[in-house]
Amino acid sequence: MPKLLHKEKLADNITLIKVAAPRIAKNAQPGQFVVLRVSDKGERVPLTIAETDPAKGEVTIIFQKVGATTKVLDTMKVGDELVNLLGPLGAPAHIKKLGTVVVIGGGVGIAEILPAIKAYRAVGNKVITIIGARCTDLLILKDKIEKESDELHIITDDGSCGRKGFVSDILKEMIEGNVKMDLVFAVGPVPMMEVISNITKPLNLKTIVSLNPIMLDATGMCGVCRVIVGGHTKFGCVDGPEFDGHLVDFVDLKNRLSTYKTEEKQAEEHVCKILGVKI
Amino acid sequence: MTDDINKRIMPEREADNRIKDFEEVALGISTEQAVAEAKRCIQCKKPFCVKGCPVEIDIPAFILEIAKGNFDAAAKKLKEKNALPAICGRVCPQEDQCEKVCILGKKGTPIRIGYLERFAADWERTQKTGDQRPETRDRPPDAPKMAVVGSGPAGLTCASELARKGYAVSLFESLHLPGGVLSYGIPEFRLPKEIVRLEVEYIQSLGVDLQLDVLVGKTITIQQLFDEGYKSVFLGAGAGLPRFMRVPGENLKGVYSANEFLVRVNLMKGYKFPEYMTPVKIGKKVAVIGAGNVAMDAARCSLRLGADEVTIVYRRTEKEMPARIEEIERAKEEGIKFVLLNAPTEVFGDENGWVKEMECLKMELGEPDSSGRRRPVPIEGSEYKIQVDTIIVAIGQTPNPLIPHADPRIKTEKWGGVIVDDKGMSSIPGVFSGGDLVRGAATVISAMGDGKQAAIAMDAWVNSPK
Numbered sequence: 001m002p003k004l005l006h007k008e009k010l011a012d013n014i015t016l017i018k019v020a021a022p023r024i025a026k027n028a029q030p031g032q033f034v035v036l037r038v039s040d041k042g043e044r045v046p047l048t049i050a051e052t053d054p055a056k057g058e059v060t061i062i063f064q065k066v067g068a069t070t071k072v073l074d075t076m077k078v079g080d081e082l083v084n085l086l087g088p089l090g091a092p093a094h095i096k097k098l099g100t101v102v103v104i105g106g107g108v109g110i111a112e113i114l115p116a117i118k119a120y121r122a123v124g125n126k127v128i129t130i131i132g133a134r135c136t137d138l139l140i141l142k143d144k145i146e147k148e149s150d151e152l153h154i155i156t157d158d159g160s161c162g163r164k165g166f167v168s169d170i171l172k173e174m175i176e177g178n179v180k181m182d183l184v185f186a187v188g189p190v191p192m193m194e195v196i197s198n199i200t201k202p203l204n205l206k207t208i209v210s211l212n213p214i215m216l217d218a219t220g221m222c223g224v225c226r227v228i229v230g231g232h233t234k235f236g237c238v239d240g241p242e243f244d245g246h247l248v249d250f251v252d253l254k255n256r257l258s259t260y261k262t263e264e265k266q267a268e269e270h271v272c273k274i275l276g277v278k279i
Numbered sequence: 280m281t282d283d284i285n286k287r288i289m290p291e292r293e294a295d296n297r298i299k300d301f302e303e304v305a306l307g308i309s310t311e312q313a314v315a316e317a318k319r320c321i322q323c324k325k326p327f328c329v330k331g332c333p334v335e336i337d338i339p340a341f342i343l344e345i346a347k348g349n350f351d352a353a354a355k356k357l358k359e360k361n362a363l364p365a366i367c368g369r370v371c372p373q374e375d376q377c378e379k380v381c382i383l384g385k386k387g388t389p390i391r392i393g394y395l396e397r398f399a400a401d402w403e404r405t406q407k408t409g410d411q412r413p414e415t416r417d418r419p420p421d422a423p424k425m426a427v428v429g430s431g432p433a434g435l436t437c438a439s440e441l442a443r444k445g446y447a448v449s450l451f452e453s454l455h456l457p458g459g460v461l462s463y464g465i466p467e468f469r470l471p472k473e474i475v476r477l478e479v480e481y482i483q484s485l486g487v488d489l490q491l492d493v494l495v496g497k498t499i500t501i502q503q504l505f506d507e508g509y510k511s512v513f514l515g516a517g518a519g520l521p522r523f524m525r526v527p528g529e530n531l532k533g534v535y536s537a538n539e540f541l542v543r544v545n546l547m548k549g550y551k552f553p554e555y556m557t558p559v560k561i562g563k564k565v566a567v568i569g570a571g572n573v574a575m576d577a578a579r580c581s582l583r584l585g586a587d588e589v590t591i592v593y594r595r596t597e598k599e600m601p602a603r604i605e606e607i608e609r610a611k612e613e614g615i616k617f618v619l620l621n622a623p624t625e626v627f628g629d630e631n632g633w634v635k636e637m638e639c640l641k642m643e644l645g646e647p648d649s650s651g652r653r654r655p656v657p658i659e660g661s662e663y664k665i666q667v668d669t670i671i672v673a674i675g676q677t678p679n680p681l682i683p684h685a686d687p688r689i690k691t692e693k694w695g696g697v698i699v700d701d702k703g704m705s706s707i708p709g710v711f712s713g714g715d716l717v718r719g720a721a722t723v724i725s726a727m728g729d730g731k732q733a734a735i736a737m738d739a740w741v742n743s744p745k
């Protein structure tokens with residue numbers, strides 16, 4: 001079973017782990033994810049692959065504590081083993097040299113933008129990063145993101161880290177300021193991705209969103225991850241997770257994501273009780 | 280008296296009682312029943328039943344052992360040809376295979392071969408003491424490596440056959456448990472997972488190296504398998520792609536594919552939420568669309584999860600239903616309603632996005648279609664609405680497209696089936712396939728037959744000059 005090789009706290013709620021998974025490390029490409037379980041009775045949870053080291057056979061995952069499984073994962077120590085780890089899953093991202101790429105991460109998305117920033121930059125793009133987060137969400141992660149980006153804007157909804165507002169405010173200002181942009185990549189809460197896509201659509205500014213529909217097997221077998229893209233049903237786990245933001249039916253996605261709201265809370269309370277951690 | 284074949288003599292739990300839990304429904308025949316049934320077999324010199332069995336079990340021979348009271352020897356005989364007898368004894372449609380051609384069936388009741396198979400396998404599992412795993416064998420350290428992809432019925436059979444031929448077999452499974460459809464699809468009350476676990480364990484005892492969490496095509500490519508020294512590959516990834524109805528409203532909350540529903544229930548044990556962390560939600564009024572075994576399973580699981588009313592909605596008549604007759608009977612006994620000659624046309628939701636109503640169109644039977652069954656024709660203007668809060672779509676699955684997508688050298692039919700030659704070899708030399716990945720959704724036993732044939736062909740292929 002895949003062993004935890006390294007663990008590092010990046011922010012209050014965000015943790016980086018390295019796991020031994022030689023085959024995944026060898027074949028993973030940017031944009032892909034893994035599914036893992038933390039106990040025999042656990043759920044299958046998808047998490048973005050942040051980085052891989054094929055030579056060492058290591059896979060890096062950065063996750064935010066947002067549900068039952070990630071809460072348990074955060075209690076694991078170096079040397080502990082995951083019950084399952086499957087990957088790499090999903091379609092690889094189409095990373096091309098386009099010029100200037102604006103990478104936007106908000107909320108749960110900030111744990112996931114680092115690999116995108118690196119990948120777009122690696123092929124020669126200028127990367128402008130916009131993150132929406134509270135100060136406590138950033139800590140070390142901020143330095144890492146800053147190091148990889150050509151330009152970084154931080155905005156918080158409570159004003160705890162300088163400016164108060166939404167990531168979309170910065171994007172709008174950039175548009176008004178005629179900043180040259182060739183692609184927008186957004187990951188985070190669905191309403192945020194929706195707002196961003198609505199801003200860029202009239203401008204015909206290509207926008208990629210990384211979606212997080214509910215998943216189960218994550219191998220294309222159950223269809224729970226179905227999303228409507230351009231009027232067609234797509235499976236988030238095999239056709240995604242990245243889609244053209246201008247074509248995604250966000251209303252449908254939001255509705256489907258709310259299916260297990262009550263149960264998600266219940267599961268979290270259940271594991272927290274077992275682990276003796278507070279929610 | 281041809282329909283005698285469907286009369287169930289096996290003791291089973293009362294419907295009122297069994298719908299309260301997920302424990303097994305059919306209890307197995309007693310020793311006395313088994314011996315008496317076995318003694319009815321006239322031991323044909325040229326037995327038709329063996330020809331009716333895709334894995335060619337020596338049926339008269341194992342029945343003779345039961346008749347003599349040598350249950351252990353009977354189980355051994357079964358396992359010579361079938362590594363999964365306790366599973367087959369439960370889920371094979373014997374009425375369409377061996378029992379259908381039993382000579383006794385011509386004038387009366389055929390031998391209940393399936394019951395006897397289950398009896399012998401169960402006896403071995405529960406009664407036998409001492410060495411349970413006599414088959415473990417030593418293999419030369421340089422035994423050639425073979426890769427089997429998918430641990431469902433086809434893959435398990437192929438892997439066990441190859442191991443018996445002396446190969447070093449790796450069996451790759453993408454999910455976190457082995458068994459494929461036996462684990463995620465067929466419910467506990469029809470096939471206890473403990474039995475699947477033990478039969479898989481038996482196959483491992485033959486020397487098969489089971490590797491979970493490996494999605495071939497993603498975790499490792501077919502080419503990489505060859506690069507790692509595997510001499511031949513069997514693809515048995517099954518028919519995992521759920522078909523949807525393509526009607527408006529199908530994405531509303533409360534609409535499941537049968538696969539999703541059954542995976543939540545069987546594989547993830549959603550009925551034990553939150554102890555098991557994956558939830559499954561069931562409404563008061565459930566409509567299951569389709570009438571195959573999967574539909575019956577979904578309907579009966581719904582009842583057990585606490586639905587008040589479960590209805591099978593099917594666009595043809597009872598005669599055309601693809602499910603096994605005994606499963607349809609059991610569903611009826613448990614109180615499942617059947618609305619026949621009806622097809623859903625639209626799903627409507629409430630203000631929170633949950634399913635509330637389904638519109639159906641009435642049908643009548645017209646001319647036979649390509650399947651030979653009379654085609655359902657819509658009756659114009661017959662639309663009406665029914666109240667439902669859960670819909671489970673069980674109108675079939677198609678072959679899993681993931682592997683052919685990952686390696687476009689694999690040629691497929693338009694509907695997704697992997698194209699193979701008469702030896703089961705795909706368009707990549709040395710890569711074989713079988714089971715539902717080739718046939719589309721079929722039966723456990725036909726998949727096992729394919730796995731077995733493929734093992735023979737792979738053995739021949741590896742040893743042929745190239």
Ligand code: FES
Pocket residue numbers: 214215216217218219220221222223224225226235236237238
């Ligand atoms: S998660 Fe099951 S098909 Fe995508």
